[in-house]
Amino acid sequence: MYKIRDVEFSIEFMREHGYKRIKCKSCGSYFWGFEEENCGEAPCKLYTFINNPPTRRRYSLREMRNTFLKFFEKRGHEIINPYPVVARWRDDLLVTIASIADFQPYVTSGISEPPANPLVISQPCLRFEDIDKVGFTSGRHLTIFEMGGAHVFNKKLENKFIYWKNETIAYHHEFATRELGIPEDLITYKEHFWVGGGNAGPDVEGIIGGLEVSTLVFMMYKINPDGSLSETPIWTVDTGYGIERWTWLSSGSPTAFEVIYPDVYKWILKVGDIDIPNYVLKDITIGISSLHEFTWDTIKPVIDEVAVKHGYDHVSLESEYSMYVDLMKSLDFSKSILFLIKDGGIPSNVKEGYLTRMLIRKLFNIFEKRSLEYSVIEDLFYNQYNQWVSDYPEIKDIYNVLFDIIKFEYKKYLEIIKKVPQIVRSYIKKGWRDVDTLVEIYDSYGIPPEYVKKEASKHGIKVGIPKNFTELVSMRHLKQSVAVEEFREPLEDKIKSMKLYTEKLYYINPYWSEANARVIYKDKNYVILDRTIFYPGEGGQKYDTGYIISPDNRSYHVKKVEAIGDVILHYLDEDSDLRVGDTVRLKIDWDRRYQLMKHHTATHILLSAIRKILGGHIWQAGVEKEVDQARLDVTHHRLPTLDEIKMIEYEANKVISKCIDVSIYTMERGVAEKRFGPKIYQGGVVPGKYIRIVEIPGWDVEACGGTHVKNTCEIQFIKILNVEKIHDGVIRFTYAAGDSAVKHVWDYYEAVERARKSLSVSLESMPEKVSELVNNLEELGDKISKLIREVQKYRVYKLINEFEKCGPYNVLILRDDIDNLIILGEELDKVSKEYILVGYNKVGRGYNMIIRVGDNYMKKGVSAKDIMDYFIKYLIKGGGRGEDKYARFGGVGDVNKRSIEEVLMKYAEEHRTE
Template identity: 50%
Template sequence: MQEYFVLGAKKLMYKIDRDEFNLPFMKERGYIRRQCKICKAYFWTLDEDAEVCGEAPCVDYTFFDNPPTRRRYSLREMRNAFLKFFEKNDHEIINPYPIVARWRDDLLITIASIADFQPYVTSGEASPPANPLVISQPCLRLEDIDKVGFTSGRHMTIFEMGGAHAFNDSRKNIYKYWKNETIEYHHEFATKELGIPEELITYKEHFWVGGGNAGPDLEGIISGLEVSTLVFMKYKIDEEGKLFETPILTVDTGYGMERWTWLSQGIYYGFEAIYGDLFKWLTEKFEVSIPRRTLKRFALMSPTLTDKELNKFGEVISQISSDSNAEDMFNRLVNIGKLLDHSKSALFLIKDGAIPSNVREGYLTRMLIRRILKILDDYGYEYDFIYDLMDRQRIYWHKDFKELYDLEEIIKEVLYLEIDKYKRIKKNIGRIVSSYIKRGYSPSIELMIELYDSHGIHPDYVNEYLQKSMNINIKVPFNFTELVAKKHQLKGVEKVKKKIIPDNLSRTYKLYYKDQYLKEGIAKIIYVGDSFIILDKTIFYPTGGGQMHDKGWIYTMTGSRAYVSNVEEEDGIVIHYIEGDLSKFKVGDLVYLELDWNRRYSLMKHHTSTHILLSALRKVLGPHIWQAGVVKEEEYAHLDVTHFKVPSMEEIIEIEQLINKVVMEDRPIKVKYVDRGLAEKEYGVSLYQGGVVPGSLLRIVEVDGWDIEACGGTHVRKTSELQLIKIVDVRKIQDGVIRFRYVAGEKALKHYQRYMNLLNDVSAKLNTNVDELTDTISSLIKEIKDLESSYREVMSSLSSAYAKLLLYESRNIGNIKLIVWSSNDIDLSIKVGEELDLLAKDYVYISYVKQGRGHNILIRVGESLVGCLPANYIAEDIGGTLFRGFGGRGNERYYRIVGRIKSGLEDVLTDKLVDLVSEYVTRNCR
């Protein structure tokens, strides 16, 4: 059997040997190898006369109304049965990892249980947390998001993969089990644990590729449904698609917990099996009523449906029902599936810190929420419905995933902000789409993808606008969302920097790990480059993990000195960049190292402060907080975290009190080295708050009883050394990411002193003391407000008088009053336009104000003229004719242009504006 895979632009082919699965298990059980006459795949069966593989669509599902298991299982019961079965068979149960894959530098989301252990365990670089192990891992895949709901339950964006994994390493003489035992476990689980007759089980050959690994696999097929994939990873695969045998033989089995559950219940629609009471609630809300016989016919047909057929869903439904409202009922059913699937996916993403944004994993959360809001739009539901839906999901799953319990208020706040953004986007669709077309985009599917990707505008809304404004309708492919989502599942891989050192050098011995307080040392030069030197050992910390590099001096034994201005690391070798004459430094010479200790000590304080602050943020703001970026410099540090809004002043004060309480408690900071697998098992993947940490041995930094992270930075010994941590600024840097800027130690004291000097200076200028400053400022604010009130009264009277005068002196073009006015006050111009609305409905008002080297032109039209003279259309004519370059914003009633007038037009601007608008009126308002 030959399997085809697409890797980049290449189509690759792998062949499975006919004896690959000719195992003792197959012989003992009587399984024979056959080739399916429909899909041409090879499969193993107990039926000597079998001609088809047993998987839909080659055959129909046969478990409807006739589940093959001895009893029906809920998803929780199936998960527990699976885990306990493998636990009885000497597998250790491992807690699931987050759905956001922060321990990977190539993936944003967890797409399979084996992703938890790639690349370090599967490469043999690190030991697994247990061997063998079993896990039920929530996973997220968006490749088939547009099929969700249509295929009765075969496709789900979020699902649990039951993974039974064993890692065999020939280099260490570690052998757990391989192909034969894996199939036996699967068979025993199905037959003995669940009571499925073995004649219903077929094993279908396949070849699997993913995460840099590859290997042959068997798919477990029962009653037409694929329920498991048993992968035998024995290859590494390179970028060209070439296979290389690896000494690590990994058993990678994926049991689809939702599919096993669906199989056990014999229900036609898989979402009913998984979501139970939630499904029932939504069917009542959406008033779905479909005859069981019709629903069964649809479920049997669903595996055969192509994207092309699903794009004409009405025609599909007409084949199974002549009922006039059948298409509407099935559309409602499909959308119930989407609502359940997408709301659970978004819930789990938020739980793991994927706060909605336009980048990385936050993009996926926003996309899912907006798909839900679009469905609510389509059926006329208020957006508030999503609050109820998401909270019901939280309650439904929180017994299995305890972290969900405390997320009620966080979910509400996230949804409130997302609904508000969605409303604003919808309100501005016309302006956004037209701006893209002006920039050269043609009305096309590419434009729709860009608008969906950048602004979250659903293609239906784009088509509505294009139909209305340009009489254009774009055909949207069924898999539209899949095309967009593919761009957002993988992390961008950083370009590899050009190597600047030879390959034969030994790794640098890092004295700063032996003693972080070393201020000086002796080392030997092993390489001299154009602007740098490399030593056999060093006290200088290179830039890494957000901590900036050390600086200092290197002395020869003859007294020559050079300044170390930068330090970097490449493949374990520390590179010291030197300012000064390198000719005095020779390979083999001993040199004396001196650290700029004040800089290093400040960096140590800021790094330790980061650990303390991050844990405080999780305690105060919630468990969804994850580090999104960090910089620790000498003067200050900043920490970016996943959060949906800038915290209140009360929350910031609480955080600051908490972190300084830790400082005053004089907690020790401990450093230890722990095997990667054991560290993950003991502490969980929250170890990787600081990002991906390579290697089999993790350096664990613990602020005693407060924070534990895998970290390669330098830290103080006790929290009391920090003296004080002061948060100096908190702001949103993008949707879903909040930046905290802070200082510690002497830098914090200097900050307080600087602000105290500022307060004293302000007090002196206001002729008061610091204690009375608030009252004095309040008094000044009141005086200003009184003056503003008087100003508004004068402005109102003045603008009313101007409006009446301008209307009286207006030019008449037919029944339309044209007002063109040069003003020197932009606020007065705006106010006059508002006053004109109270006096007339049939006017066009153009006011221009010179500001600096440019002009503001205000365009306002009376209520009765919007149909033939929209302000935004007049603005396009004026801007294109009179301006060198311009920008603007507004709507059909009011528009404001800002830009620079073309050379030579400034002196005749009034006449030009009169001519342009007169021509526009004559052309459009006959």
């Protein structure tokens, strides 16, 4: 779509070094070289560096990283610490896909200054576009890799350039030749046009020995919604040095995995009993470098050719190399999992958690396919932990939780695999849609496609698994959708077009409860003022309420406050007589505001307490501060224990009791990131050049736009009220602070006191007394249950002769208490294998229903869940859950014996059995 100009890289560097622009005879791309006929990149040219490294010495990954960073530091670039792999500072990306993503969009668009200029960083990145190629290409494709980024942000409009194309390519050339000792005639520069993250620009790719080792991008365009390009005010040098590839190049190893994971690589080869000589791996790797596609079908002929060359049985070599490829995948996937969990990507079915779970289940599938025990998986993560903890010390914070998560996910994996037959049958009955169904099952349940294919074949359905199946699935989840409230757009456009501004007095002094202001705009149900003490609902904190008092002393109740751009809208209970230009008096509900301030500061304190007790993987996943209580959602895989909750509460209250002054100040974004790191973005994306920092010295620092107390003592204390799991990977803490916490404690105390008096025991004896009563109730319940079961058993022998025919099925329709019907169904199973039981009972305005199916009918494809779906579709409005054997549901509708028979007949007509 976008073309590069012929003269784009006709620069001084190329002329000085004798480079010529040549068209590759193999791929047709243009490149800069000497007298070569092709661009030098595989597959146009096979790898030449295997067993023949062009560098003057071999480098480890750590050595290559440090050599790269120090090289640019000596040339005026400041070293910046890497950002997390979960991109919480972006609202359009889930994971960090490149080093430049750390600085998009605010720095690259000129809104904010970078943390340094120029800068250099070695950024761990995640990419899933080539996940199905991992292992097949000997480490050329990875899901996780380090991108060495040397970045410059030139101010084009001000004509302030630090350096551009000539110097960028010259630095690259100097790094390769002088620093690493690579002969100049081995380096070619291939032209390309790069697009990513909403920006674009021409680039050259550094090619050495057949391997692309770097991409040097000159980001100078913004991609408009219609696909056209427009120049950006900042012209960015965006270089991506593949640190793993440079290391591989320097080693000459047959595989990059050996140099990326030296100790783990040796260990896993022993685990898999792999004994392929390096000279065989060398020939396979070089042979695969000639390919355009990388699947088992395309690499198999290469393996067979190598087998013939070295006198191997080709079937044996294929089998061993297939195992080898799977083990290499496991090295890559486990590192990605480790880094995702480190940065709060807790396994779930949404956002970055989906990617973590996808990788974990792919790993489990590999180990199951290769008959490797679960203990080997734990050993793999233990070895990966040891491999990376010295380079990334923050990994220490997740040591215990890492293995807890892997064990937890393995249990869930085994549970879902058991349900494959039931899940596949349900999709077959809905109507199989080939790849779409395969993707949907994977998306919903995480079931590997091989399991689905095997189960579907039992029903006569041939399932084709796309060669890039995982790529298809992961690409559906990589980009976040930015929510847009369409109905708000006209109001937002209207407000922004007026170019009004409201001074935010609540930031100058959040303790002001009264102030004067002037009306600058009035609508039927809201007014805009030139200044305000009313805080709008932002960052999970509820908006203020209060009164606006007119010049004639009439009070108008402010029921809601909202921010749109630089303007604050004050919504009133009624249409007011206020006029533009009126000076009004503002009064907020101070008690409400002060309580919200306490809850907001308490949230910051509690978050760091949770992280201290549960681990460094904890990130904020949601928050809401009400007057009565507040809630904080965090990334975690399981409910904390009671002891952990007590420790969290203790740590939080210890901070409060220290009476620490809360510091609030505004910082330039780049400066704040450099000083505090990306963990300041707990609340997600914070737009703008400047960000407001709320710091509790020695405890917590966050970018935050809320109102806070001056000193932690004002919070009084925090009481955790409830902890619950809201979905996989996210735990919710509900808590109260200050006066609200006192009220909740007294409510609990009064409830306990009433219970104590009812039981006529002391407080100390209550637990024992309650336990005694519960035991008595359980014993009584057991006796009642046995009696009910005997009654239902007796009913079954009477009802066995009362089946009615509904199509080909024996049907029993009963109206009774649902619990009784459940027991009756269990007893019915003991005397009959061919029946459909439909039970129902009226509850309130609707009906509860159950369906139970006999074993012989199940074998013929009759499913309680499918019958339930018919009732929900044709008889009642409601929902429920079910499996092939049993379903329970409810809803509103005209439920009676006749209407039930009509639905069953419809089901029978559309589901003929033999």
